[in-house]
Amino acid sequence: xxxxxxxxxxxxxxxxxxxxxxxxxxxxxxxxxxxxxxxxxxxxxxxxxxxxxxxxxxxxxxxxxxxxxxxxxxxxxxxxxxxxxxxxxxxxxxxxxxxxxxxxxxxxxxxxxxxxxxxxxxxxxxxxxxxxxxxxxxxxxxxxxxxxxxxxxxxxxxxxxxxxxxxxxxxxxxxxxxxxxxxxxxxxxxxxxxxxxxxxxxxxxxxxxxxxxxxxxxxxxxxxxxxxxxxxxxxxxxxxxxxxxxxxxxxxxxxxxxxxxxxxxxxxxxxxxxxxxxxxxxxxxxxxxxxxxxxxxxxxxxxxxxxxxxxxxxxxxxxxxxxxxxxxxxxxxxxxxxxxxxxxxxxxxxxxxxxxxxxxxxxxxxxxxxxxxxxxxxxxxxxxxxxxxxxxxxxxxxxxxxxxxxxxxxxxxxxxxxxxxxxxxxxxxxxxxxxxxxxxxxxxxxxxxxxxxxxxxxxxxxxxxxxxxxxxxxxxxxxxxxxxxxxxxxxxxxxxxxxxxxxxxxxxxxxxxxxxxxxxxxxxxxxxxxxxxxxxxxxxxxxxxxxxxxxxxxxxxxx
Amino acid sequence: xxxxxxxxxxxxxxxxxxxxxxxxxxxxxxxxxxxxxxxxxxxxxxxxxxxxxxxxxxxxxxxxxxxxxxxxxxxxxxxxxxxxxxxxxxxxxxxxxxxxxxxxxxxxxxxxxxxxxxxxxxxxxxxxxxxxxxxxxxxxxxxxxxxxxxxxxxxxxxxxxxxxxxxxxxxxxxxxxxxxxxxxxxxxxxxxxxxxxxxxxxxxxxxxxxxxxxxxxxxxxxxxxxxxxxxxxxxxxxxxxxxxxxx
Numbered sequence: 001x002x003x004x005x006x007x008x009x010x011x012x013x014x015x016x017x018x019x020x021x022x023x024x025x026x027x028x029x030x031x032x033x034x035x036x037x038x039x040x041x042x043x044x045x046x047x048x049x050x051x052x053x054x055x056x057x058x059x060x061x062x063x064x065x066x067x068x069x070x071x072x073x074x075x076x077x078x079x080x081x082x083x084x085x086x087x088x089x090x091x092x093x094x095x096x097x098x099x100x101x102x103x104x105x106x107x108x109x110x111x112x113x114x115x116x117x118x119x120x121x122x123x124x125x126x127x128x129x130x131x132x133x134x135x136x137x138x139x140x141x142x143x144x145x146x147x148x149x150x151x152x153x154x155x156x157x158x159x160x161x162x163x164x165x166x167x168x169x170x171x172x173x174x175x176x177x178x179x180x181x182x183x184x185x186x187x188x189x190x191x192x193x194x195x196x197x198x199x200x201x202x203x204x205x206x207x208x209x210x211x212x213x214x215x216x217x218x219x220x221x222x223x224x225x226x227x228x229x230x231x232x233x234x235x236x237x238x239x240x241x242x243x244x245x246x247x248x249x250x251x252x253x254x255x256x257x258x259x260x261x262x263x264x265x266x267x268x269x270x271x272x273x274x275x276x277x278x279x280x281x282x283x284x285x286x287x288x289x290x291x292x293x294x295x296x297x298x299x300x301x302x303x304x305x306x307x308x309x310x311x312x313x314x315x316x317x318x319x320x321x322x323x324x325x326x327x328x329x330x331x332x333x334x335x336x337x338x339x340x341x342x343x344x345x346x347x348x349x350x351x352x353x354x355x356x357x358x359x360x361x362x363x364x365x366x367x368x369x370x371x372x373x374x375x376x377x378x379x380x381x382x383x384x385x386x387x388x389x390x391x392x393x394x395x396x397x398x399x400x401x402x403x404x405x406x407x408x409x410x411x412x413x414x415x416x417x418x419x420x421x422x423x424x425x426x427x428x429x430x431x432x433x434x435x436x437x438x439x440x441x442x443x444x445x446x447x448x449x450x451x452x453x454x455x456x457x458x459x460x461x462x463x464x465x466x467x468x469x470x471x472x473x474x475x476x477x478x479x480x481x482x483x484x485x486x487x488x489x490x491x492x493x494x495x496x497x498x499x500x501x502x503x504x505x506x507x508x509x510x511x512x513x514x515x516x517x518x519x520x521x522x523x524x525x526x527x528x529x530x531x532x533x534x535x536x537x538x539x540x541x542x543x544x545x546x547x548x549x550x551x552x553x554x555x556x557x558x559x
Numbered sequence: 560x561x562x563x564x565x566x567x568x569x570x571x572x573x574x575x576x577x578x579x580x581x582x583x584x585x586x587x588x589x590x591x592x593x594x595x596x597x598x599x600x601x602x603x604x605x606x607x608x609x610x611x612x613x614x615x616x617x618x619x620x621x622x623x624x625x626x627x628x629x630x631x632x633x634x635x636x637x638x639x640x641x642x643x644x645x646x647x648x649x650x651x652x653x654x655x656x657x658x659x660x661x662x663x664x665x666x667x668x669x670x671x672x673x674x675x676x677x678x679x680x681x682x683x684x685x686x687x688x689x690x691x692x693x694x695x696x697x698x699x700x701x702x703x704x705x706x707x708x709x710x711x712x713x714x715x716x717x718x719x720x721x722x723x724x725x726x727x728x729x730x731x732x733x734x735x736x737x738x739x740x741x742x743x744x745x746x747x748x749x750x751x752x753x754x755x756x757x758x759x760x761x762x763x764x765x766x767x768x769x770x771x772x773x774x775x776x777x778x779x780x781x782x783x784x785x786x787x788x789x790x791x792x793x794x795x796x797x798x799x800x801x802x803x804x805x806x
Contacts, residue, residue, distance in 0.1 A: 127605060128605065145756040145757075148799055150806060151806045153768045161781075180756040188657075192739055192743040199748030200751070200752060205790070210787045231740065336586065336588050418714055540591070
């Protein structure tokens with residue numbers, strides 16, 4: 001859908017202010033960023049985390065009493081999908097050394113490293129190998145590798161500032177110190193980073209960075225990384241098996257409380273299958289498809305927090321889930337593309353964010369939570385009410401992509417942002433000459449399962465890496481640190497799990513007692529709603545159709 | 560903000576999914592239209608944003624013999640369209656050890672000797688939902704132009720539609736990723752600064768400054784954060800900070 005006349009009129013206001021804004025940018029005259037102490041009131045008044053009535057305390061499990069989003073509590077205060085008494089754990093359907101649950105960036109990196117360290121690996125995944133938020137990450141991956149102007153020291157400070165200074169210091173230390181080596185690993189596998197002719201990496205700013213350390217592969221950095229490491233995993237056919245469309249639904253423990261496998265659900269044959277393993281790596285990613293507070297999301301179809309549920313039931317505490325990341329720039333028009341991520345790299349390359357009058361109201365490179373809150377303030381009738389109205393009655397603000405061609409030469413948008421250029425072209429919009437209409441969109445699960453710097457959870461033999469884990473990003477992740485997170489901690493988890501199995505080959509018989517206990521705890525807590533989890537797939541079917549789906553175990557409906 | 564299922568209902572148009580008729584809102588993408596019809600996708604649905612290759616779709620429109628392609632998550636329904644989502648297509652893949660290759664065209668030819676069977680019919684390019692000139696990158700691979708094949712195929716989402724259309728039974732998308740990996744690894748120089756930085760870290764250059772930061776109070780950290788020097792937006796690569804103690 002090209003822009004209708006009403007929006008084209010408003011774009012004229014953007015065009016009117018553009019030449020002066022480009023001039024200012026060329027002279028490094030930026031819209032003033034908020035001071036550290038000015039961030040707090042904007043967040044408190046306009047960030048969705050602070051809206052009353054959207055959180056409640058969890059009544060069960062290891063982090064009982066912790067207050068987080070209702071949607072996450074709903075799936076934690078839920079019973080197992082299956083009757084734990086009916087699964088036969090004494091005759092495993094598969095046996096492996098290391099079971100990796102989830103086949104995104106973290107799971108795939110973990111599998112490769114575990115295999116290289118001598119472990120037989122099985123990757124079990126809900127959808128296809130590579131179906132994950134990693135594939136959808138666009139803007140870049142951080143690493144402080146520009147010798148002479150940047151270092152892990154500044155990367156550390158940036159991460160802490162973005163995360164409100166409450167991040168786990170050991171995890172931050174680990175990510176910044178391992179970042180350059182993670183990039184070198186990806187480079188060696190043949191990942192097409194954007195480079196200068198001499199091989200030097202091109203790097204840009206992201207929100208909240210003090211040095212340009214965002215490495216990228218045009219505007220499809222995550223896809224490029226995911227495709228490359230998935231291809232590499234496929235070179236290890238002797239060591240890595242992948243089983244697709246078979247999500248894990250519970251992990252299994254032995255008599256000493258060690259993790260010794262998981263129960264999978266074959267989405268196509270409806271069988272429950274037991275995989276016996278000596279160690280398990282949880283790499284199931286995030287939870288955008290829970291649509292917290294009804295927000296649209298940038299996340300993959302499979303982002304339903306399955307791993308969080310499974311591990312929590314088994315006793316792994318959770319933290320940093322009281323904050324949720326809303327990406328400042330999701331598509332709000334055309335409606336068909338609603339919620340789709342517009343990479344922060346546009347702002348890193350200089351595109352201003354503008355209100356209905358074509359005026360700047362926020363520095364475009366604030367940390368994500370601050371940027372999102374300022375945009376919501378601009379759009380909200382309770383705030384400044386300067387949003388751009390869309391034909392469907394929503395509000396957004398402009399992201400002025402045509403500035404980039406004026407700053408960096410004609411053709412830059414097409415060349416540096418081919419993914420988004422094609423996407424909008426399909427709808428009759430040329431983003432090298434017309435701005436995009438955007439609004440914050442649900443993007444990232446800042447917290448999750450507690451881990452240490454070896455990716456160990458409190459359950460021996462159970463590791464976690466990537467978006468499912470907590471602490472690295474504190475209360476707000478900066479751009480480019482999630483791709484880094486999945487590679488750095490995925491590799492650590494794989495290496496550690498392979499090391500663990502060399503010393504622990506004496507697993508006792510597997511059981512699901514913790515699931516039975518948890519089911520009882522849910523009942524005892526007086527939770528009346530008959531919810532089951534993990535969710536596995538979100539349900540977008542038409543409510544009128546759903547009412548007629550009378551068979552309880554209807555094939556296509558999973559909840 | 561609404562969930563995708565709560566999209567405003569507009570005019571209904573008929574579509575035929577694998578031959579079965581459903582009336583769906585005219586503004587929806589194929590993916591959302593099927594959900595409107597009552598489907599819960601298992602296969603054939605991934606990122607819902609046009610980058611993952613799960614929902615390659617073939618369709619025909621009334622009054623045209625042309626076979627058309629698109630992604631179900633990106634293509635808006637059209638009245639009377641007949642469609643099928645193709646979530647998987649078998650494709651042979653040759654395994655290799657990237658450390659033992661050197662990035663030559665001969666290596667691609669050895670791993671995929673069938674590339675020379677390409678008859679140049681261009682069905683692959685016509686069948687690409689990403690508008691990639693598939694036949695061109697196959698020709699580049701045949702000529703041994705690995706850099707060219709890498710560049711031409713950069714946007715490939717590996718949905719498999721090209722292979723489904725190929726009379727010469729090629730698996731273009733696997734040839735393409737091999738070319739991209741070889742080019743990135745061997746066709747372009749390695750980043751020397753990465754090597755250098757990794758060595759500095761291994762030698763422990765930043766251990767003490769970082770441990771020192773880790774021991775600081777929240778207030779002290781805030782001060783350091785506020786006073787950190789920012790690299791200007793429009794500078795070139797040669798910018799250096801005034802405070803060079805920690806770089």
